[in-house]
Amino acid sequence: MIKPCQFIKVSQRLNQVRTARAQAGLTLEQRHLYNLIPFLFHIHDVHFPGYNGQLTARGIRQFALTEQIIAACEYFKLPLANVAESDQESFDGIYAMGSAGSFGQSHKSDIDVWLVHDTSLCCEDIFLLNQKAQKLTEWFAVFELEVNFYMIHPRQFIDGHPHRCEGKMEMAHEHSGSAQHWLLLEEFYRTHVKLAGKTLAWWPEVKSKCPFLNLGEVSQLPASEYFGASLWQLYKGLETPHKALLKVLLLEAYASEYPNTQLLCETVWNKTLSEDFSATNDAYYLLFEKIEHYLIGKGDSRRLELVRRCFYLKCGIKLSDETQPKDWRYGQMTKLVSQWEWPDSLIETLDNCENWHSGNLQWFNGQLNELMLASYQTLLQFASKQGLREGLRVDELGLLTRKLHTYFSDDKDQIQQLNRLWSHSIAEENLTIVHSRTNQEFYLYRQRPERQYFMGESAIYVAKSPIATIMWACLNGVATPETQWHEYGQPQGKSNRLNEAAKSLLDYIDTDKAKVSKRDLCQPWHIRKLIMLVNLEQDPTQTWRGQEFLIDRMNSNVLSLGRKQQNLLGSVDAICLNSWGEWHCHHFEGEEALLKAAAFITPGLRRSSEDTTLIEVISCSEKLKYQLENVVSKFFRKVSRLCHKTNPASTLVQPLQLGEKKFGIFFNNSGLAYEDMASSQVQEPSLSQQCPPISEQVLSTEYQDQDIPLVIQDFAASGAIQYFLHPQGNRMEVFVLNEDNELNFYTQEDINIEALVTKVSHHYAFDQPEQLNGKFNLPQFFKLLTVEGKIKAVPFGIELDELEIEF
Numbered sequence: 001m002i003k004p005c006q007f008i009k010v011s012q013r014l015n016q017v018r019t020a021r022a023q024a025g026l027t028l029e030q031r032h033l034y035n036l037i038p039f040l041f042h043i044h045d046v047h048f049p050g051y052n053g054q055l056t057a058r059g060i061r062q063f064a065l066t067e068q069i070i071a072a073c074e075y076f077k078l079p080l081a082n083v084a085e086s087d088q089e090s091f092d093g094i095y096a097m098g099s100a101g102s103f104g105q106s107h108k109s110d111i112d113v114w115l116v117h118d119t120s121l122c123c124e125d126i127f128l129l130n131q132k133a134q135k136l137t138e139w140f141a142v143f144e145l146e147v148n149f150y151m152i153h154p155r156q157f158i159d160g161h162p163h164r165c166e167g168k169m170e171m172a173h174e175h176s177g178s179a180q181h182w183l184l185l186e187e188f189y190r191t192h193v194k195l196a197g198k199t200l201a202w203w204p205e206v207k208s209k210c211p212f213l214n215l216g217e218v219s220q221l222p223a224s225e226y227f228g229a230s231l232w233q234l235y236k237g238l239e240t241p242h243k244a245l246l247k248v249l250l251l252e253a254y255a256s257e258y259p260n261t262q263l264l265c266e267t268v269w270n271k272t273l274s275e276d277f278s279a280t281n282d283a284y285y286l287l288f289e290k291i292e293h294y295l296i297g298k299g300d301s302r303r304l305e306l307v308r309r310c311f312y313l314k315c316g317i318k319l320s321d322e323t324q325p326k327d328w329r330y331g332q333m334t335k336l337v338s339q340w341e342w343p344d345s346l347i348e349t350l351d352n353c354e355n356w357h358s359g360n361l362q363w364f365n366g367q368l369n370e371l372m373l374a375s376y377q378t379l380l381q382f383a384s385k386q387g388l389r390e391g392l393r394v395d396e397l398g399l400l401t402r403k404l405h406t407y408f409s410d411d412k413d414q415i416q417q418l419n420r421l422w423s424h425s426i427a428e429e430n431l432t433i434v435h436s437r438t439n440q441e442f443y444l445y446r447q448r449p450e451r452q453y454f455m456g457e458s459a460i461y462v463a464k465s466p467i468a469t470i471m472w473a474c475l476n477g478v479a480t481p482e483t484q485w486h487e488y489g490q491p492q493g494k495s496n497r498l499n500e501a502a503k504s505l506l507d508y509i510d511t512d513k514a515k516v517s518k519r520d521l522c523q524p525w526h527i528r529k530l531i532m533l534v535n536l537e538q539d540p541t542q543t544w545r546g547q548e549f550l551i552d553r554m555n556s557n558v559l560s561l562g563r564k565q566q567n568l569l570g571s572v573d574a575i576c577l578n579s580w581g582e583w584h585c586h587h588f589e590g591e592e593a594l595l596k597a598a599a600f601i602t603p604g605l606r607r608s609s610e611d612t613t614l615i616e617v618i619s620c621s622e623k624l625k626y627q628l629e630n631v632v633s634k635f636f637r638k639v640s641r642l643c644h645k646t647n648p649a650s651t652l653v654q655p656l657q658l659g660e661k662k663f664g665i666f667f668n669n670s671g672l673a674y675e676d677m678a679s680s681q682v683q684e685p686s687l688s689q690q691c692p693p694i695s696e697q698v699l700s701t702e703y704q705d706q707d708i709p710l711v712i713q714d715f716a717a718s719g720a721i722q723y724f725l726h727p728q729g730n731r732m733e734v735f736v737l738n739e740d741n742e743l744n745f746y747t748q749e750d751i752n753i754e755a756l757v758t759k760v761s762h763h764y765a766f767d768q769p770e771q772l773n774g775k776f777n778l779p780q781f782f783k784l785l786t787v788e789g790k791i792k793a794v795p796f797g798i799e800l801d802e803l804e805i806e807f
Contacts (some may be wrong), residue, residue: 022101032072038196060090093197104284106316110146157216190265227383241368242310253294384766395797405776517805522795524717526608529577538570541623567659602672726784
């Protein structure tokens, strides 16, 4: 019979080992910062970082001032002598978790810190502590150390839900919200390092009245939690896919053992209890070992090889670099690589990951995404038998799936941003576009346009149009103002236009990822920025023989010029940034290219505020550049203005002369359409297929309130599934707008909104075959309310104070 005192003894020894390992992986300055973390919450003084007023709670139970903390204060010249000892004990303990002190710690690792506070703290206390924590995160960032703090109520896992004063623990970029619960605690138990405070009772079968800090017992993970956790890891994989793949595969390995899952925290504890403090009793190493054992058992050599590479890269141990210090992990990693029989060339390639070019990154990211989606599908099938976890907020589920839908979209017109992972720069001196006449696609190569340079090379990007390849390269830093563009087999004049287009685009796009808030994701997308490129592909001005100065003097129309009424606009490329952070590129050509582009983009313009859409025009014409830019810019600004002036009772008409034809452009609540005015019977045409009128014939004949379909019309967006819920006593009126903007209506008796939303979400999450193909297109939910006599649609589930949080 093992006594509890022995539990404490081995637990404290493991903590000492992890602390030493964590500090060994830090620079001298970072070690001082690491030692200051608990002290800055134990004291609260105007002369110290994080101070935000006299009312902020402070003090850690069982805190002891150490020589390391004193040395850190001296290093940063913090006036320790003036600090009074804390008379409060607002924290039970402060703990680091994650990769700190583990095999997976590298010089780029962040430090996640749990602040387990006293149960007596009120909401105002929590608010002030969160505020202080944010100030400290910003202070640590000045020294290039990323430290993230999380307020933890000691009973939130035991009670099964977050306590309301934790800022509702809403989902954010670094916070999983309700997506994880026991899985999060299990990870904390196996990776934690006590910085200060009470000893954590993380061993199995802890008694409820244990004198140590007991956050809850993790003996078996509920199967219903796997779905939300897998979505969260996929979301984290948008930035660090090599880390997320390992965690998703761990979930898959756990699920394969259900209901007799051997949790890693139990494995770590059993090794610790046997006094094994070697490099192999490490949470991150054991995570890899469990995944490796699982994949070997399945005979899955492809995924196994990629997992080994991800593990090696995450650890940051460069075996080919003789100058690198050999820390406590070096011997074990050398042994692993020898067992894997990796050639020296592969090790050197992995060690050189900071210099990978865009082709390397495209391949590696593609492999990671494919394997993550494969694991997700396995977990989805497992979770479909269990249902959604009761504590999972459906609004957060919607946010996750919307973000994943954006990233994993198979839309050929979307320009995906490349995850640079470790690479410092991926800019190229030369880029060449090759047009395949077989499949009418354009291939981008990182070489000059000479045949000998293409031997053994693969395209780094494939698109439907030249401008899409240029946009991708500019957006992802592959192209810079110094990059020379070429089109294989085309005259120099075409290459000159490509160079001009690329340099102009670089002036108008922000290569950083667009900021997207929760408000943006829980509403239909709208266009934030519109860049129109004129005559890149088809340029009628090349054959025009007129005098440019006469055009301005005579105020001539370049869309219908001279006696021949020649339209000098041959092609339009519309590049759009929408409110979901997506870039899209659409190509239009021919006599009616301008009208086709206008009809296509109008719904996205109309959903935006007139003042917030930035419209830029770039002319790639050989002649009449200024004139074409001016007329196209005026046209699209007028389109934006008129589409915002429409109302249900009227249709606005705008004439436009294009070549020999005079067109009528019609604007109403459904979008834009155009018609040749020379037709003998001119009537308002059917409107843009991007946003067709909502058909009223699908509405129930019992439904008489015509205001609601008009409200819904304002939210119509191609590709989105939207539910509009209108409570009427015990009856719920449900309007469903599908991906093709077709409206259906039905009523549901004796059900509240929360239950209905959960039921519908479960259906789309687990019963729709599209979901298995990685579309992640769960519905958006809106509640229809009457405000000052008018029907208004508001996003369901998201609190007002959450809407502006970046996600």
